[in-house]
Amino acid sequence: MIKRRDFLTHAGAAALYSAAADLAARAAPAPAMPGMAPMGPMGSLRPAPGSAPAAAPGGATAALPADFTLHIAPAALEVAPSHFVSTTAYNGTAPGPLLRMREGKPVTVEVFNDTDAAELVHWHGLFLPPEIDGSDEEGTPPIPPGARRRYELTPHPAGTRWYHSHAMAVGDLHRSTYTGQFGFLMVDAGSDPGAYDQELFLALREWEPFYTDQPMDTDDIGMIGPQPERPAVLDTSRPSGLEATSQLFSINDKALGSGEPIRVREGTRVLMHILNAGAIENRTIALPGHEFHVLALDGNPVPTPRAVKVLTLGPGERVDAYVEMSRPGVWILGSTFDPLRRAGLGVVVEYANHHQEARWVAQPGEQWDYTVFGYPAAAAPTRPAPDDTIEMIIENIPSGAGRFDLWTVNGKPYPHEREFVLEQGRRYRVVFRNRTDDSHPVHLHRHRFELVDVNGKPSSGVLKDTVILPVYGRVAVDLLADQPGLSLFHCHIQQHMDFGFKALFRYA
Numbered sequence: 104m105i106k107r108r109d110f111l112t113h114a115g116a117a118a119l120y121s122a123a124a125d126l127a128a129r130a131a132p133a134p135a136m137p138g139m140a141p142m143g144p145m146g147s148l149r150p151a152p153g154s155a156p157a158a159a160p161g162g163a164t165a166a167l168p169a170d171f172t173l174h175i176a177p178a179a180l181e182v183a184p185s186h187f188v189s190t191t192a193y194n195g196t197a198p199g200p201l202l203r204m205r206e207g208k209p210v211t212v213e214v215f216n217d218t219d220a221a222e223l224v225h226w227h228g229l230f231l232p233p234e235i236d237g238s239d240e241e242g243t244p245p246i247p248p249g250a251r252r253r254y255e256l257t258p259h260p261a262g263t264r265w266y267h268s269h270a271m272a273v274g275d276l277h278r279s280t281y282t283g284q285f286g287f288l289m290v291d292a293g294s295d296p297g298a299y300d301q302e303l304f305l306a307l308r309e310w311e312p313f314y315t316d317q318p319m320d321t322d323d324i325g326m327i328g329p330q331p332e333r334p335a336v337l338d339t340s341r342p343s344g345l346e347a348t349s350q351l352f353s354i355n356d357k358a359l360g361s362g363e364p365i366r367v368r369e370g371t372r373v374l375m376h377i378l379n380a381g382a383i384e385n386r387t388i389a390l391p392g393h394e395f396h397v398l399a400l401d402g403n404p405v406p407t408p409r410a411v412k413v414l415t416l417g418p419g420e421r422v423d424a425y426v427e428m429s430r431p432g433v434w435i436l437g438s439t440f441d442p443l444r445r446a447g448l449g450v451v452v453e454y455a456n457h458h459q460e461a462r463w464v465a466q467p468g469e470q471w472d473y474t475v476f477g478y479p480a481a482a483a484p485t486r487p488a489p490d491d492t493i494e495m496i497i498e499n500i501p502s503g504a505g506r507f508d509l510w511t512v513n514g515k516p517y518p519h520e521r522e523f524v525l526e527q528g529r530r531y532r533v534v535f536r537n538r539t540d541d542s543h544p545v546h547l548h549r550h551r552f553e554l555v556d557v558n559g560k561p562s563s564g565v566l567k568d569t570v571i572l573p574v575y576g577r578v579a580v581d582l583l584a585d586q587p588g589l590s591l592f593h594c595h596i597q598q599h600m601d602f603g604f605k606a607l608f609r610y611a
Contacts, residue, residue, distance in 0.1 A: 169213035169253060171202055173224070175246075175268075176217035178283060180310075182351060183358040183447065188310045191218060191268075192283035197356045198306050198380065199286030202266065204258040206292045212254045214246060220278070221245040221270070224254075226288065227419060227546070228264035228402055228568050231256060233588040236548055237269045240517075240607055241589040245270070260551075261292035262402025263376045263421045272382075273601045274507065276312045276347065280382035280418070280597045283308075283356075287376060290402075299374035299425050303365065305436075306380040307388070307416065307448065308356075309349035314506075316345055328470075329558045330575035332536045341500075344507035347383050347598050351447055352438070358447030359437055360461075365452045367428045374425045379416035382597040385542055385571055386443070387415040387471065390436040390452060391464035395424035397476060403551060405476035406564035413439060415471035417544025419569040419595035428454065435463045473554055473570070474562040483563040486553075489532035489581060493523060496536045497543060497572065497604070504602045510539075510594065516603025523592070523608045525584035534579045537572040544571050544595040547608070549588070552580040569595060584610065 178192035193199025204210050216222045223245050225237030233241035235254050246252045258264075268284035275281075287304045352358065367373055375395070379386055394410040401421050414422050437449020444463070451461045478484065496513050503509025509516055525531065532555065537543060546569040554562040554570065556579040572578050593605035 170210040171200075171212045172215070173199065173212065174215045174217055175222050175224075175284065176215075180283060180356050181361075182310055182353050182356060183361045186351075186358075188283075188351070190283040190310075191277075193266075193286055197283030197285065197308070198304065199266070199284070201304060202286065202288045204256075204288070204290050206259055206261040206290050207257060209255065209257045212256060213251060214254065215251040216246040216248060219248045221247055222284075223269040224266055224284075225269035225548075226254075226256065226264065226266050228260075228262070228421075228551075229256070229288075229290070230259050230549055230586055233549065233590070236591075237266075238548060238591045239269070239271070240591045240605070241548065258288075258290040260402070261290045262399060262404075263378075263423055264288040264290055264402055265378055265380070265421065267380065271601055272597050276314070280380075280595075281312050281347075285378075285380040287378065289376075298372065300371035301367065301373045303373060303375045304378075305354050305375055305450070306378045307386050308353050309381050309383055309448075310351040310353065312347045312349045312383065314345040315348050316343075328573055328576065330573075331558060331577045332538045333575035334538060338501075341502055344502045344504065349383065352443055353447050354437070354450040357450070359435065359444065359449035360451065361447070362450070364433070364461075365436070365450055366455065367452060368455045369428055369431050371428045372425050373428060374423070377414060377416065377422045377424070379418050379420050379544075381418050383418070384596070385415060385417040385544060386448065387413050387439045388437060388448075389413045389439050389466045389469070390426060391434055391462065391466065392430035392432070393426050393428075393434070395422070395426060397422060397424045399423040400473070400476065400565060401551070401567045401569055403566040406478045407476050409475055411469075411471075411475075412466050413469040413471060415571070417542070417569060417571040417595060418597075419544055419546050420567075420571070431457055433457050433459050433461045435461050437463070439466050439469075472557075472560075473565055473567075474557055474560050476565055477554065477562040478564040480561070480563075486555075486563060486581065487530055490526075490529040492532045492534065494534050494536065495606075496538060498538045499541075507598065507602050509602055510599050510604035512604065512606050517605045517607075519606040521609060523606055524611050525582075525608055526611045527584050527587055529584050531582045531584060532579060533582055535570075535572050535577065537574070537576050537578075540574055541596075541599075542571050542574050542576075543599065543604070544569050546593060546595045547582070548591045549586045550582060550590060552582045555579040555581050 173193045178195045179187045268279045270279040272278040396410045431454040434452045435449050438444040500509040551566050551568045554565040587610045590608040593600040
């Protein structure tokens with residue numbers, strides 16, 4: 104059986120990796136600072152002074168200019184020198200424009216669909232009514248080809264959120280999260296102390312995905328641990344279906360060495376908002392010689408900010424962390440998995456007055472652990488007992504969807520009708536049992552939940568909207584039912600969601 108780490112080192116990818124490594128070594132200086140708001144293609148969009156108020160529910164002010172405007176349209180991105188990727192993006196860039204909003208202040212976003220397919224925009228991490236949350240399953244109307252739609256949002260809660268396509272791909276690698284349709288959405292609370300000198304927005308991406316019949320399994324890197332849900336006997340009687348993979352990667356829209364370096368000065372503090380905007384796998388990254396001082400996960404402040412050497416993010420997850428610039432030189436911020444980094448998943452970090460070859464140092468033995476950011480056991484506040492428990496067993500049927508695997512929750516794929524029904528105001532303990540050899544970043548729309556247990560390790564106070572279920576692992580979370588209406592639950596790996604791994608939570 105060929106694993107992805109072997110597959111990526113085959114001769115077919117060697118030329119691309121070699122070229123990316125050469126480019127990284129000779130990254131030339133330039134005046135721009137990629138990822139800094141509001142510079143570069145991230146182009147921060149803020150409501151202009153004196154801009155029109157949000158439209159009233161009845162549309163009385165619908166003729167007034169929107170606070171933000173997004174155009175969904177074909178785009179050609181030069182991810183590597185003379186290597187253009189044909190995709191679909193917001194306003195011609197990937198990431199799309201940074202949308203910066205104030206918590207609780209209503210805004211309008213006008214979205215133009217300049218493509219030939221219906222589209223949906225999901226406002227990931229916001230508490231919004233289901234009819235505008237951006238999910239067809241919840242009842243959000245899609246935007247027809249050539250049409251436009253104005254969304255009226257009251258952004259909440261504060262923190263790093265993001266927006267992306269929520270169309271179904273169903274095997275089409277030119278749709279939904281396989282495309283460049285993603286962007287950062289910052290909800291400011293007005294209480295940011297501003298204890299940093301630079302602010303960066305960095306999205307991890309893969310490009311030009313394709314299907315392979317070789318097993319893919321780099322998603323366990325950075326989260327090796329116990330496997331309490333591993334079946335005593337594994338079913339190897341049926342071949343696995345096709346899996347999506349890629350050989351071209353980037354941070355924002357540039358492969359390692361292709362764009363401008365991030366320029367820093369010794370003694371400064373750089374705040375990084377990092378997003379896994381990919382559709383395929385979890386990623387683990389590091390900045391050798393430095394540590395990430397983690398402040399928030401999925402935009403939610405952690406009870407115990409802590410310095411770590413690596414970050415692991417599943418598709419949909421965000422990490423806010425600052426880095427103290429105390430090791431002058433030229434470094435690579437990128438994937439800890441050599442083939443991915445050489446294929447573009449990285450960016451050069453260059454200190455002022457340093458122009459030597461970019462340096463990478465391996466990070467052996469460093470593992471990601473959500474629970475270290477929770478309350479210490481002795482200081483953990485008393486947690487209300489759950490009113491009820493919901494068990495969700497995740498399994499897959501190899502080749503159960505024809506060319507692809509079929510993914511099931513409690514023995515069946517989507518839909519689940521009225522299987523998961525919540526009562527407003529009640530607290531639920533949701534236990535995820537992952538009985539597959541994939542790590543799954545699972546996301547619940549319109550809510551956030553508290554981590555209670557990860558593979559037998561207790562946790563308290565860590566709030567998220569997306570969490571990785573480790574290979575054959577078990578994760579328990581507490582969910583307060585405080586957002587009435589339909590709420591979609593799904594794996595944020597596009598292929599898994601497309602082929603069964605989703606369910607609707609309903610309110611009684």
